[in-house]
Amino acid sequence: xxxxxxxxxxxxxxxxxxxxxxxxxxxxxxxxxxxxxxxxxxxxxxxxxxxxxxxxxxxxxxxxxxxxxxxxxxxxxxxxxxxxxxxxxxxxxxxxxxxxxxxxxxxxxxxxxxxxxxxxxxxxxxxxxxxxxxxxxxxxxxxxxxxxxxxxxxxxxxxxxxxxxxxxxxxxxxxxxxxxxxxxxxxxxxxxxxxxxxxxxxxxxxxxxxxxxxxxxxxxxxxxxxxxxxxxxxxxxxxxxxxxxxxxxxxxxxxxxxxxxxxxxxxxxxxxxxxxxxxxxxxxxxxxxxxxxxxxxxxxxxxxxxxxxxxxxxxxxxxxxxxxxxxxxxxxxxxxxxxxxxxxxxxx
Amino acid sequence: xxxxxxxxxxxxxxxxxxxxxxxxxxxxxxxxxxxxxxxxxxxxxxxxxxxxxxxxxxxxxxxxxxxxxxxxxxxxxxxxxxxxxxxxxxxxxxxxxxxxxxxxxxxxxxxxxxxxxxxxxxxxxxxxxxxx
Ligand SMILES: [Zn+2]
Numbered sequence: 102x103x104x105x106x107x108x109x110x111x112x113x114x115x116x117x118x119x120x121x122x123x124x125x126x127x128x129x130x131x132x133x134x135x136x137x138x139x140x141x142x143x144x145x146x147x148x149x150x151x152x153x154x155x156x157x158x159x160x161x162x163x164x165x166x167x168x169x170x171x172x173x174x175x176x177x178x179x180x181x182x183x184x185x186x187x188x189x190x191x192x193x194x195x196x197x198x199x200x201x202x203x204x205x206x207x208x209x210x211x212x213x214x215x216x217x218x219x220x221x222x223x224x225x226x227x228x229x230x231x232x233x234x235x236x237x238x239x240x241x242x243x244x245x246x247x248x249x250x251x252x253x254x255x256x257x258x259x260x261x262x263x264x265x266x267x268x269x270x271x272x273x274x275x276x277x278x279x280x281x282x283x284x285x286x287x288x289x290x291x292x293x294x295x296x297x298x299x300x301x302x303x304x305x306x307x308x309x310x311x312x313x314x315x316x317x318x319x320x321x322x323x324x325x326x327x328x329x330x331x332x333x334x335x336x337x338x339x340x341x342x343x344x345x346x347x348x349x350x351x352x353x354x355x356x357x358x359x360x361x362x363x364x365x366x367x368x369x370x371x372x373x374x375x376x377x378x379x380x381x382x383x384x385x386x387x388x389x390x391x392x393x394x395x396x397x398x399x400x401x402x403x404x405x406x407x408x409x410x411x412x413x414x415x416x417x418x419x420x421x422x423x424x425x426x427x428x429x430x431x432x433x434x435x436x437x438x439x440x441x442x443x444x445x446x447x448x449x
Numbered sequence: 450x451x452x453x454x455x456x457x458x459x460x461x462x463x464x465x466x467x468x469x470x471x472x473x474x475x476x477x478x479x480x481x482x483x484x485x486x487x488x489x490x491x492x493x494x495x496x497x498x499x500x501x502x503x504x505x506x507x508x509x510x511x512x513x514x515x516x517x518x519x520x521x522x523x524x525x526x527x528x529x530x531x532x533x534x535x536x537x538x539x540x541x542x543x544x545x546x547x548x549x550x551x552x553x554x555x556x557x558x559x560x561x562x563x564x565x566x567x568x569x570x571x572x573x574x575x576x577x578x579x580x581x
Binding site for chain 1: 459463464497519520541542558561570572575
């Protein structure tokens with residue numbers, strides 16, 4: 102495989118709500134919620150933000166960091182489970198807002214939290230085949246958990262954008278391999294025209310998240326003949342803080358390998374943004390030559406695993422756009438009433 | 450706003466595409482077909498304005514315009530862009546007491562409203578404070 106990452110960018114909304122604030126409303130013990138989920142607070146989109154606006158800011162950051170002409174982007178794929186329209190692609194809005202139109206192909210992807218990484222794989226194929234020069238894959242979401250549901254503590258908003266191109270002087274990291282694992286597993290779903298998803302409670306763990314994440318990671322390690330010791334960092338999809346730490350342990354990765362890419366405790370689960378923001382946070386600090394494992398997970402269910410090797414180009418590029426921690430640390434706390442207003446939970 | 454008008458204005462609304470006169474170098478936003486200084490001598494070409502600017506003046510809206518009911522109180526400002534043109538835009542992601550005249554802003558991409566609950570969603574630019 103001769104493709105890599107030419108640039109990446111992220112966006113996380115400014116507003117945060119703490120676990121305490123949500124627990125207060127439902128009479129739950131915040132300490133036990135925090136201990137159970139390993140989450141302190143989550144990001145909340147402002148009333149004028151949605152998956153498209155989040156994707157646009159992430160995409161603009163990626164183009165800026167890559168330093169490419171957006172007209173050279175031949176494909177844009179946007180993965181989300183909260184596209185603003187049921188019919189009308191988010192990808193067209195983003196393509197227009199980064200001035201990549203009209204000579205490109207574009208589509209929206211949907212696969213719960215892993216639709217963004219599915220887009221990376223599509224771009225890799227198109228670039229490798231010589232059909233396009235650059236492809237952009239975005240994972241962006243404004244996730245909603247039903248009020249009072251356990252998901253309400255974690256369902257957050259954010260996005261990450263990656264530009265894929267042929268390996269060369271422009272690439273800041275090479276993607277040396279990818280492997281996916283997919284089955285029909287009904288652990289989490291949302292029916293058409295329904296506002297909130299439903300999930301299988303405890304069923305979401307073992308047969309769903311762990312089975313797919315571990316199988317994809319092991320499949321990739323086998324394929325590339327690598328072991329956890331060959332990696333400086335690992336990112337696993339983060340529906341909460343606990344699952345990725347546990348998956349890492351099962352696979353033989355240390356806390357130190359996982360911590361730099363673990364953002365959920367600070368910003369919540371950004372769904373399609375989750376693995377991509379985690380990968381971006383690691384790229385924000387990784388050194389040339391270091392190897393990174395990134396494994397997404399989408400309910401339904403599937404996982405995409407990637408092995409990425411950082412290249413020299415990263416040093417010149419990574420300061421060109423805001424970093425993950427710039428957005429993660431830029432925050433304003435809101436109370437539940439404001440949250441309810443922003444998320445349109447008020448009945449008028 | 451009608452859908453055709455929104456669609457025609459997408460380049461200005463999404464990317465601050467205005468016009469620059471090749472004769473006097475004046476930058477116009479929104480774009481026009483004739484340079485107000487050079488008239489028939491003007492040579493207008495599309496020009497993408499830089500997204501940075503500063504707050505010249507602002508007011509706090511407590512009575513919402515239609516579609517902005519969930520955002521009161523919100524700030525409407527006259528922003529002078531680095532390229533010269535001035536425009537009126539909402540300052541998003543802030544409490545009204547955070548805004549001061551002279552503050553630096555960047556123009557960001559946000560939802561401006563929607564035609565109706567089942568209508569088109571309008572996107573465009575708003576200002577956001579750049580805080581050190
Ligand atoms: Zn002129």
